[in-house]
Amino acid sequence: MNAALASPAPGTEQEFTLTHADFERVRRLIYERAGISLHAGKQAMVYSRLSRRLRETRHASFAEYLQWLERVSGEQAEAEWQEFVNCLTTNLTAFFREEHHFHALAEDLRARASRPIRLWCNAASTGEEPYSLAMTVVETLGPSAQVKIVCSDIDTKVLATAQRGVYSTQARGLSTERLRRHFMRGTGGNSGFIRVKPELARLIEFRGFNLMSPSWSSLGEPFDLVFCRNVMIYFDNATQRKVLEHIHAAMKPGGLLYVGHSENFTESRDLFHLRGKTVYERV
Numbered sequence: 001m002n003a004a005l006a007s008p009a010p011g012t013e014q015e016f017t018l019t020h021a022d023f024e025r026v027r028r029l030i031y032e033r034a035g036i037s038l039h040a041g042k043q044a045m046v047y048s049r050l051s052r053r054l055r056e057t058r059h060a061s062f063a064e065y066l067q068w069l070e071r072v073s074g075e076q077a078e079a080e081w082q083e084f085v086n087c088l089t090t091n092l093t094a095f096f097r098e099e100h101h102f103h104a105l106a107e108d109l110r111a112r113a114s115r116p117i118r119l120w121c122n123a124a125s126t127g128e129e130p131y132s133l134a135m136t137v138v139e140t141l142g143p144s145a146q147v148k149i150v151c152s153d154i155d156t157k158v159l160a161t162a163q164r165g166v167y168s169t170q171a172r173g174l175s176t177e178r179l180r181r182h183f184m185r186g187t188g189g190n191s192g193f194i195r196v197k198p199e200l201a202r203l204i205e206f207r208g209f210n211l212m213s214p215s216w217s218s219l220g221e222p223f224d225l226v227f228c229r230n231v232m233i234y235f236d237n238a239t240q241r242k243v244l245e246h247i248h249a250a251m252k253p254g255g256l257l258y259v260g261h262s263e264n265f266t267e268s269r270d271l272f273h274l275r276g277k278t279v280y281e282r283v
Contacts, residue, residue, distance in 0.1 A: 016054055018047045022062040026050065029066070030088050033081060034154055035212045035239040038088075049087040082156055085210075089155045090234070093125040095173030096132045098229065101258050104279055105133070105225070106140040108256055109147070112224055116146040119225045120250070122211065124151035127162025128173070129227065134200040135182050143199040150219065152209035163206045165196035211243050222252045230260035244268050248282055255282040 026046050027038045038046070050062065057080070059065035072080055096102055109117065119137075121130045130151040137147045153159045169185070169192055183194040209219070211231070226247055232240045247257065248271045257272055257280040259265070265272055265280060272280035 014047070016047070016051055016061055018043060018062050022066065025066050026062075026088075029069070030085070033212070034085050034089070034210060035243070036088065036234045037236040037239070046088070050084075053083060053087055086155045086157050089158075091125040091155060091158050092230070093128045095128045095171060095178075097129065097173065098261060098278075100277060101227075101229075101279070102132060102136045104276060105136050105258070108225060109137060109140045109145075113141055113145075116148070117225065118221060118223045119147060119149045119227070120219070120223045121149060121151045121227045122153075122209065122247075123227075123229065123231045124153040124159060124162050124206065125155075126158045127151075127165060128167075128171070129229070130162065130204055130206075131165065131182075131196055131200055132173070133227065134196075134203045135178060137203060138182070138199060145203075147203055149204045150223075151204055151206050154208070154210045156208050159206055159208060165201060167194055168192060169194055211246070212239075216246050216250055219250055223250055223255060224252055225256050225258070226251060227258045229258060230263070232263050232265075233260065240265075241268060244271050248272070251282045253282060256280070257282065 023043050023046060030036045030038060050065070054060075054062065054065050057065060057068070059068060069080060069084060119133060121133055124130050130149055133149055137145050137149070141147065151159075151162065153162070166186075167183075169179070171194070174183075179194065182197055182200055184197060186193040186195065228243075228247060232243065235243065244265060251257070256275065259278050259280065261278055263278070266274065269283075271283055273283060275281040
C-alpha cells in the first residue's frame with residue numbers, strides 16, 4: 001500500500017503527500033531515536049509537524065526528506081535529527097499541574113531536609129514543572145535550601161524556553177501570591193511578561209537528555225526524588241520497562257518517583273511499589 005494517508009481539508013490541497021510507507025518510516029525512526037511509539041492515528045499530526053521541516057530544508061516530499069535524513073552525516077546530521085525529534089515530541093504543561101503532587105513533595109522535602117536533596121525532572125518542557133518544583137522547595141525549606149533540581153528534556157527548543165524563565169502574566173496555575181513572591185514583572189516593552197527570580201533559577205540545572213541514551217551515568221549522583229510525569233504514555237511496554245530500570249538505577253534506595261495520573265507500573269513491583277496517589281517508592 002502506498003496511498004496518501006493525510007487527506008486535505010475541504011476546499012484545500014495539501015502541499016506534500018504523506019504515503020503509508022513514509023508514515024511507517026517516520027514511526028520507525030522516532031521509535032529508534034526517542035522510544036516514542038506513534039499509533040496509526042497520528043498521520044495528521046506527523047504531516048502537520050514535519051511538513052514545516054520539509055519547507056525549511058527545501059525538500060519536495062516526505063520520502064526525499066527522510067532519505068536525506070538517514071544519509072546526512074557529521075554535525076549537520078546531529079542537528080537535523082534533533083529537529084526531527086523536536087517536531088514529533090508533545091509538550092503539554094502548566095504551573096502546578098496535578099497539584100496533589102506538590103503537596104506530597106512538600107512533605108517529602110521536609111522528611112529529607114537534614115541532608116542535601118537531589119531532584120530530577122526529566123520532562124522539563126517549557127519550564128513550568130521545574131519552576132513549580134523550585135517554588136515548592138523555597139516555600140517549604142526556604143531560599144537557601146540544599147536542593148539541586150536537574151531538569152532535562154529531549155526537545156532542545158522547549159528546554160531553551162525553560163532556561164529563559166520568561167512567561168506571560170496570564171500563565172495558568174499561578175496564584176497572585178506566587179506571582180508576587182517568585183517572579184519579576186516586565187516593564188515597557190516587556191510589559192505582560194514575568195521572569196522567575198534568581199532564587200528559583202539558582203536551584204535548577206538544565207540539560208538535554210534522551211531517555212533512550214546509553215549514558216545515564218552522565219546524570220551524576222543518585223536522585224532522592226524523580227518527576228517523570230506523562231512521559232511513559234508515549235512508550236510501549238518494553239520501552240517503559242527499560243526506562244524504569246534506568247530510573248531505578250539512577251535513584252537512591254527509598255527514593256520516590258512521581259508519575260502521571262494515567263500511568264501505572266504495578267507490573268514492575270520488583271523496581272517500584274505504590275506509596276500514594278501516583279507516587280512510587282524505589283525498591
